[in-house]
Amino acid sequence: MPEVPAPLVLVSNRGPVTFADDGTFRRGTGGLVTALIGLATHREIAWIASAMTDGDLAMADRHGGRPFPVTTAEGHQYLVKLVASDPDAYDHFYNIIANPMLWFIQHYLWDLSNAPDIRRHETEAFEFGYNVVNEDLARAALAEVQDTDHPIVMVHDYHLYTLPGLIRRARPDVFLHHFVHIPWSQSDSWRVLPSFIREEIYRGILSNDIIGFHTWSYRRNFLQCCEDLLGLDVDHDGGVVRVDDREVWVRHYPLPIDPDAIVAVAARPRVAEFEAELLRRRREHLILRVDRADLSKNILRGFSAFDVFLEQHPEFREKITFIAQLMPSRTDVPEYAEYLERIEAVVAIVNHRHGSPDWMPIQLKLRDDLEEAVAAYKHYDVLMVNAMFDGMNLVAKEGPMVNERNGVSILSENTGAHEELGEHALSVNPFDIQELADSIHAALTMPQAERANRLAGLQANIRSRHPGQWIDEQLADIERKRAGASRP
Numbered sequence: 214m215p216e217v218p219a220p221l222v223l224v225s226n227r228g229p230v231t232f233a234d235d236g237t238f239r240r241g242t243g244g245l246v247t248a249l250i251g252l253a254t255h256r257e258i259a260w261i262a263s264a265m266t267d268g269d270l271a272m273a274d275r276h277g278g279r280p281f282p283v284t285t286a287e288g289h290q291y292l293v294k295l296v297a298s299d300p301d302a303y304d305h306f307y308n309i310i311a312n313p314m315l316w317f318i319q320h321y322l323w324d325l326s327n328a329p330d331i332r333r334h335e336t337e338a339f340e341f342g343y344n345v346v347n348e349d350l351a352r353a354a355l356a357e358v359q360d361t362d363h364p365i366v367m368v369h370d371y372h373l374y375t376l377p378g379l380i381r382r383a384r385p386d387v388f389l390h391h392f393v394h395i396p397w398s399q400s401d402s403w404r405v406l407p408s409f410i411r412e413e414i415y416r417g418i419l420s421n422d423i424i425g426f427h428t429w430s431y432r433r434n435f436l437q438c439c440e441d442l443l444g445l446d447v448d449h450d451g452g453v454v455r456v457d458d459r460e461v462w463v464r465h466y467p468l469p470i471d472p473d474a475i476v477a478v479a480a481r482p483r484v485a486e487f488e489a490e491l492l493r494r495r496r497e498h499l500i501l502r503v504d505r506a507d508l509s510k511n512i513l514r515g516f517s518a519f520d521v522f523l524e525q526h527p528e529f530r531e532k533i534t535f536i537a538q539l540m541p542s543r544t545d546v547p548e549y550a551e552y553l554e555r556i557e558a559v560v561a562i563v564n565h566r567h568g569s570p571d572w573m574p575i576q577l578k579l580r581d582d583l584e585e586a587v588a589a590y591k592h593y594d595v596l597m598v599n600a601m602f603d604g605m606n607l608v609a610k611e612g613p614m615v616n617e618r619n620g621v622s623i624l625s626e627n628t629g630a631h632e633e634l635g636e637h638a639l640s641v642n643p644f645d646i647q648e649l650a651d652s653i654h655a656a657l658t659m660p661q662a663e664r665a666n667r668l669a670g671l672q673a674n675i676r677s678r679h680p681g682q683w684i685d686e687q688l689a690d691i692e693r694k695r696a697g698a699s700r701p
Contacts, residue, residue: 221258221365222357223249224350226311226372228262228293230283232272238283249369256684257291261353263303263346264295273297280357296353298346305342309335311372312543318405319371319398320509320602331407339410344375347417351379358387365691368421370394375417389421390691392466395604396629397431400441415443419454422694423462425687427605427629432465451700462694462701466686467633469678470610478587479615487588496572498533498657501593503586503608504600505542506553506579511601511625511643512539516559516575518599518649523567523574526654531572533657536589540581553579587611593620595656598628599643605629609638613671619664621656622671623649637670 229250230238240250249260259280264273272281273295280292298306314335317323329335350373358364368377368391377389403411418424419439426432432452439454440447446455454461478484500519504510519535539556543549560577567574578585590596590612598609609630613622624631624638631640639652690701 221256221367222354223258223260223367223369224262224354224373224376225249225260225369226263226307226346226350227265228269228295229260229291230293231266232268233266234268234271236268236272238268256688259292259294259357261294261296261350261357263350264297269295270297278353294353294357296349298349302342302345305338306346306372307342308543308545309338310343312546313548314406315371315374316395316509318402319395321398321402322508322601323402323405325405329405331405336407336410339413344413347373347376348379351376351383354380355383358384362386363388363695365390367392367687374414377420378413378417381420388691388695390423390425390687391418391421392425392687393418393431393604394427394468396602397426397435397438398602399434400438403438403442411442415439416456419445419456419461421461422459423464423687423690425464425466427465427467428632429465430632431604431629432463436463453700460699462690464687464690464701466683467629467678468605468607469680469683470607470614470675471680472614472672472676475587475611475614478583479591481584481587483584484588484591487585488591491588491592494534495592496532496534498529498594499589499592500533500535500595500597500653501538501589501612502536502597502599503538503589503612504540506539506549506556507542508548508552509601509603511599512537512556513559514643514646514649515597515599516556516563518646518653519575520563520566521646521650522653523563525650529657530567530574531569533574535575536578536593537575538578538580538582538586538589541579587615590615591617594618595653596620596622597649597653598630599623599625599641599649600628601625601643603628603630609634610675613668614675616668619661619668621659621664621667623652623656633674634671637667637674 230240232238264270280294282290283293284290314329323329354366358366363386365388366380368389370393377391380387380389426435436447436449436452436454439445452463454463502515504512506512523530541553544553560575563575564573593612593616596612598606600606606628609622609624609628622638623641624634625643626635626640627643639656641649641652
C-alpha cells in the first residue's frame with residue numbers, strides 16, 4: 214500500500230457514529246459511512262463531521278471541540294471530531310440546499326414545469342446555510358492540519374462542495390481529494406441553479422487536486438459540465454481539468470463491499486431468528502427490495518410493476534410475496550414525507566386489488582434493521598433494484614453474497630452498480646413498468662441452471678474487489694500526483 218504521511222483528515226457531513234443522550238453510540242447509516250469505515254480501519258485518520266443529534270452536541274462540548282477516540286465493535290479505533298453549526302444555518306444547509314436542491318439535481322428528480330422556484334429564500338439558504346456549514350467544517354479541518362506540512366484532506370460528497378475552496382485559499386499546500394458518492398448529472402440539469410451558486414459550487418469542487426466518482430459515466434458527465442458550464446480546458450481522455458494554473462485529476466473508483474463482513478452478519482443468531490419467522494410465513498416465491506424511502510429509489514414504479522405482473526400472471530396469486538423493507542428518510546423535507554404517504558397508499562391499493570383474507574401480496578416494513586434485511590437476502594427469489602438513478606447501490610452487492618436460493622437480480626441500468634454487475638443481472642429501464650413486470654416473470658420462470666450461473670457470476674464479480682483496493686487506488690493516485698505525475 215502506498216505510504217501517505219499523517220495526518221489523513223476525512224471530512225463529511227455524516228459521521229461514523231451517532232451519539233445518544235447517555236453517551237452511547239451506534240454506527241452511522243448509509244453507503245458513505247460504510248465506505249469510510251473501511252478507510253478508517255485501513256489508516257490512522259481524524260474524521261471530522263457535523264454534530265447531528267443532541268448526543269453529538271454533548272460529546273462535542275465534552276471534548277471542547279477536539280477530536281476524541283471511538284472504538285468500533287470490531288475493535289478498530291479512530292479519532293472523531295464533531296462540529297456544531299448554528300441550528301438555523303444547518304437546517305438551511307441540509308433541508309433547502311443539500312436536500313432537496315443538490316440531491317434532486319444530481320438524481321434528475323425535479324419536475325421542472327412545477328419546481329423548483331428559486332427566490333431570495335433559496336439564495337439566502339445557500340449563503341447563510343450551505344456556506345456557513347461548509348465554513349464550520351473547513352475551519353475544523355484547518356485546525357487539524359495547522360502544524361503539519363503538506364497534509365492530506367479527503368472531502369466527501371455533495372454536502373461539502375464549497376469547503377475545498379476555503380481550505381485552498383487558507384492553505385495552498387494542503388492536498389485535497391474529494392469523492393462524490395452520488396451521480397453527477399449532465400450539464401443542463403445544473404442550469405436550474407442561479408449562475409452565481411453554480412459557479413461557486415464548481416469553483417469549490419475544482420479547488421481539489423483529485424475528484425473521484427463511482428463510475429465512468431459520472432466522470433464523463435463532470436468533465437463535460439466543466440467544459441459546457443465554465444468553458445474550461447478539459448482533457449476527456451486523460452480525465453484532467455485545467456483551472457487557473459492547476460490540473461485537477463478526475464477519476465472513477467467503483468465502491469466494493471466487504472463480502473466477508475456481510476457473510477459474517479448472515480451468521481448472527483438474530484438473523485436466524487428473523488429467518489425462522491420469514492420461512493414460517495413464506496409462500497412459494499419471494500421478491501425483495503431493501504431501500505431508503507427516497508424518491509430516487511423508484512419505489513412506486515416497482516410496486517406498479519408488481520401490480521401489472523399479478524394482473525397479467527394470475528397463476529402466481531397467493532404463491533408470491535413482495536417484501537419491501539424501507540427506511541424512512543429525510544422526513545423533514547416535505548417532498549419525502551409526501552413520498553412516504555404515497556408509498557403506503559400504493560401498497561394499500563395493490564393489496565386490496567389482489568389480496569385475499571389469508572394473503573397480503575406486499576409486506577411493507579418501514580424500519581432500518583440490517584439483520585432483518587440480511588435474513589431476507591438469504592431467501593429471495595428476486596432482488597429488485599430499480600432506482601431511477603443511484604450513485605452505486607450497495608444492496609445490489611450485499612444481497613447476492615448471502616443468497617441461498619439462486620436469487621435473480623433485477624437491476625436498473627441507471628445504478629452505478631450496473632457498470633459492474635449488469636452482465637449477470639436482468640437489466641431494466643427503471644421508467645418502463647411493463648419491462649419491469651416482464652422481468653419479474655422472467656426471473657421467476659428462469660431455469661435453475663441459469664439462475665445459478667447468474668448468481669455465481671454476481672458473486673465472483675463482487676468478490677473481485679475489496680474495500681481495501683478502493684482505498685489503495687485513491688491513495689496511490691494521491692501519491693502519484695504529489696510526486697508530480699502529469700496524468701492519472
